[in-house]
Amino acid sequence: MELGKKIKQLRLNKGITQETLANALGVSYQAVSRWENETTMPDISLLPQISVYFGVSIDELFEFTEDSRYKRIENMLNEKQSLADAEFESSKEFLEKQINKDSDNVNAIKLLAWLYFHRSKSSNLRAVEYAKRALQLGDTSKSMNNILRDAYGSPHTDWNYRNRHELVEFYYEHLKTHPNDLRAYRYLIPALIADGRTDEARKCINTIRKQEREELVFVFDAMILRREGKENELSLLLNAMIEKFNDSWYTWAIVADFEADDCNYEKAIACYEKSFSLQPKPRYTDSLIAIAHIYEIEHRYEDAISTYNEIIELLKTDWSVTFGATVNMYQQKIDELSNKK
Secondary structure, eight states, X not given: OOHHHHHHHHHHHHTOOHHHHHHHHTSOHHHHHHXXXXXXXXXXXXXXXXXXXXXXXXXXXXXXXXXXXXXXHHHHHHHOSSOOHHHHHHHHHHHHHHHHHOTTOHHHHHHHHHHHHHHHHXXXXXXXXXXXXXXXXXXXXXXXXHHHHHHHTOOOSSHHHHOOHHHHHHHHHHHHHOTTOHHHHHHHHHHHHHTTOHHHHHHHHHHHTTTSOHHHHHHHHHHHHHHTTOHHHHHHHHHHHHHHSTTOHHXXXXXXXXXXXXXXXXXXXXXXXXXXXXXXXXXOSHHHHHHHHHHHHTTOHHHHHHHHHHXXXXXXXXXXXXXSHHHHHHHHHHHHHHHHO
C-alpha cells in the first residue's frame, strides 16, 4: 500500500474529513486530497506529525512485506548501537505477531532474542555511564559498585552468582535431542571448564574429538590444563600446537590469548600480529581489538588510538563497513582515549 492510500485508510478509520486532517496538520485540504490520490507525497518533515496524529509509528505509515520487515530489523540491529523506544516496540510487536501466527517461526524467535539482547547491551552502556557518575560524585554504595560490575560482566566473588549451572544444564538437555550439534559443545565445554568441572569437560571433548577440528580440540585441552594448574603440560601442548599448525592464524590467536591471560603482553602482541598477518581477506578484527586492549591496560593511549583507527580502516577495506554501530563504537573509544591522553 502506498503512503497516500495508508493516510486515507487511517483518516477513514478515524472518521474525519480531509478538511479536519488538513487543519490538524496545517496544510490545505487540496494537499491532503493530492496525497490520497497519490498525485503528490507529504513533505518528509510532516511524517512525525502525521504519525502522532493517527497514533502510529512512522514505519506503520509505510507498508513492508514480511521479508522486508525481517531484513529491516536485522539491519537495524547490526547498524545501530541503541534503538529508540518506538523502534524497539514496533519491531517487538511485529515479531510477536509472527510468533503468534506460527509458534515455531524460528526466524522471528531468533530476531526477538537478538532484539532483547541488543536492548540489554545498550541499557548496560547507560547503566555503566550513570553508575560511574554516581561513584565519581561520592556515592560509594554497594549497589552502585554492583551495577558497574554486573554491567561490565565482571566476575562475582560469590560462587552462587558466578557459576554457570543453568547454562550447562540447558546444553545437556539440548544435546539429548540434538546430539550432533557440535556448536552446542563449543559453548558447553568452556562453561564446564570455567566452573572447574574438568572431568565432565573431558567427557564432552572425547565425544566430539573425531568430529571437531583438531585445533579447537587443542584449545579445549589447553583450557583444562590451565584450569587445573598444570602449567608445564600446558606449555608443552601449546608448543606442539604451534609446531603442527604453524601457518594457522587461529593457532597464533589462541597462543596469544594464553599469553595475554598470563599478562605476557609483549609476547601476546607479537602472536596477535602474527595471527593477523596470516589471515586471508576479509580479515577479522579480533586480534587488533586484543592489541588495542593491551595498549589501554598499559596506558599506551597513542598506540591504542592508532590500533582503533586501523580497525576502522579494516572494516572499510575488508568488509565495506563505513558507518553504523560498530564504527561508532570504535570512534567513541578513540574520542575517550584522546581525552585521557
